[in-house]
Amino acid sequence: MATTAPAPAPAPRPAMSHSSAFLLPASSSSAAAAAPDGAASYVLVVLNQPLPRFAPLLWDRAQVRVCADGGANRLFDGMPKLFGVDGKDAEEEARRRYKPDVILGDLDSIRQEVKEYYSDMGTAIVDESHDQDTTDLHKCVAFVTENLAIPNKSNLCILVLGALGGRFDHEMGNINVLHVFPNNRIILLSDDCLIFLLPKTHAHNIHIEHSIEGPHCGLVPIGAPSTTTTTNGLRWNLDNDRMNFGGLISTSNIVEEESVCVTVISDSDLIWTISLRHV
Ligand SMILES: Nc1ncnc2c1ncn2[C@@H]1O[C@H](COP(=O)(O)OP(=O)(O)OP(=O)(O)O)[C@@H](O)[C@H]1O
Numbered sequence: 398m399a400t401t402a403p404a405p406a407p408a409p410r411p412a413m414s415h416s417s418a419f420l421l422p423a424s425s426s427s428a429a430a431a432a433p434d435g436a437a438s439y440v441l442v443v444l445n446q447p448l449p450r451f452a453p454l455l456w457d458r459a460q461v462r463v464c465a466d467g468g469a470n471r472l473f474d475g476m477p478k479l480f481g482v483d484g485k486d487a488e489e490e491a492r493r494r495y496k497p498d499v500i501l502g503d504l505d506s507i508r509q510e511v512k513e514y515y516s517d518m519g520t521a522i523v524d525e526s527h528d529q530d531t532t533d534l535h536k537c538v539a540f541v542t543e544n545l546a547i548p549n550k551s552n553l554c555i556l557v558l559g560a561l562g563g564r565f566d567h568e569m570g571n572i573n574v575l576h577v578f579p580n581n582r583i584i585l586l587s588d589d590c591l592i593f594l595l596p597k598t599h600a601h602n603i604h605i606e607h608s609i610e611g612p613h614c615g616l617v618p619i620g621a622p623s624t625t626t627t628t629n630g631l632r633w634n635l636d637n638d639r640m641n642f643g644g645l646i647s648t649s650n651i652v653e654e655e656s657v658c659v660t661v662i663s664d665s666d667l668i669w670t671i672s673l674r675h676v
C-alpha cells in the first residue's frame with residue numbers, strides 16, 4: 398500500500414527581533430534601547446494627517462526627519478498646537494524648533510507659505526511631481542533608502558506618523574509600501590496602534606513593551622494567504638494554521654500579560670498590529 402511521505406520540515410530561518418522601545422518616555426531606563434546610538438537609527442516620516450501625541454518624542458529620537466508633501470502643513474500647524482503654546486512668539490518658537498531635513502512628494506498639498514518658510518530655513522524641497530504612479534510615502538521611503546547617508550544604515554528603522562485612521566485608499570497605499578520594501582524596517586503609526594511587516598524569510602521575536610502597547614493585536618496575511626503560521630504568546634495562538642481573507646485572519650487577538658515576547662513563524666509575509674496605550 399502506498400504511504401504519503403510526511404511534509405518536509407520548514408527550512409530553519411534566521412530570527413528577527415522587534416521592539417517598540419522607541420515609544421518609551423525618555424525617563425524610562427529601557428528607553429536607552431531606543432537611543433540613536435543604540436540598536437537602531439531612526440528616520441521619521443510625517444504624513445498628511447493629524448500629528449500623534451508622541452510626535453515630539455520621536456522627532457527628538459530621529460536622526461533624519463522627512464515630510465511627505467502635505468505632512469509639512471501638519472508639522473507647521475500641529476507642533477505649536479501639540480505644546481498648547483499661547484501667543485505668536487511662543488507659537489513661532491515651537492515651529493522653528495521642528496525644522497524637517499527634507500520635504501518630498503508631488504507637492505500638490507503643501508501650502509506655498511509653508512514651503513517658503515521651511516525652504517528659507519534650509520530644508521531641502523524635492524519635487525517628484527513627474528511620478529503620478531507612486532504615493533508620497535513610497536517616494537519618501539525610496540528616497541531615504543537610496544539617497545540618504547545615514548550612519549548605521551543596516552539598522553535603519555523608518556517611523557511613519559499618521560499612516561492609519563484616515564482615508565481608506567491612503568491606508569491601503571501605506572500598507573502596500575510595507576510590502577514594496579519588505580527588506581526595510583518600516584513602522585506605520587497612529588495615535589491608537591502601530592503596524593509593521595513580518596517577512597516570511599525570518600522567524601520573528603516581537604518584544605512587548607506592556608507599559609505602552611497591547612493588549613489588543615492582530616496578525617493579517619494582506620499580501621497573500623498563508624498556508625502555515627505558528628505563534629506563541631497570544632491568547633489565541635496559531636498552530637500550523639492557514640490564514641486568508643475569506644477564511645481565518647487573526648483580529649481581536651490579545652497579548653497575554655505574562656508574555657514578554659510574541660513569536661511568529663509563517664510561510665507568508667504577515668502584517669503585525671498592536672494597540673498603543675494612552676498613558
Ligand atoms: N487620510 C489619510 N490617511 C492616511 N494616510 C494619509 C492620508 N492623507 C495623506 N496620507 C499620507 O500622507 C502622504 C502625503 O499626503 P498628501 O495629502 O500630501 O498626498 P496626495 O498625494 O496629495 O494625496 P491625494 O490622494 O489626496 O492627492 C500620502 O502619500 C499618504 O501616505
Ligand SMILES: Cc1ncc(C[n+]2csc(CCO)c2C)c(N)n1
Pocket residue numbers: 503528529530531532533
Ligand atoms: C492604476 C492607478 N491608480 C491610481 C493612480 C493614481 N495615483 C497613484 S499614486 C499617485 C500619486 C499621489 O501623490 C496617483 C495620482 C495611478 N497612477 N495608477
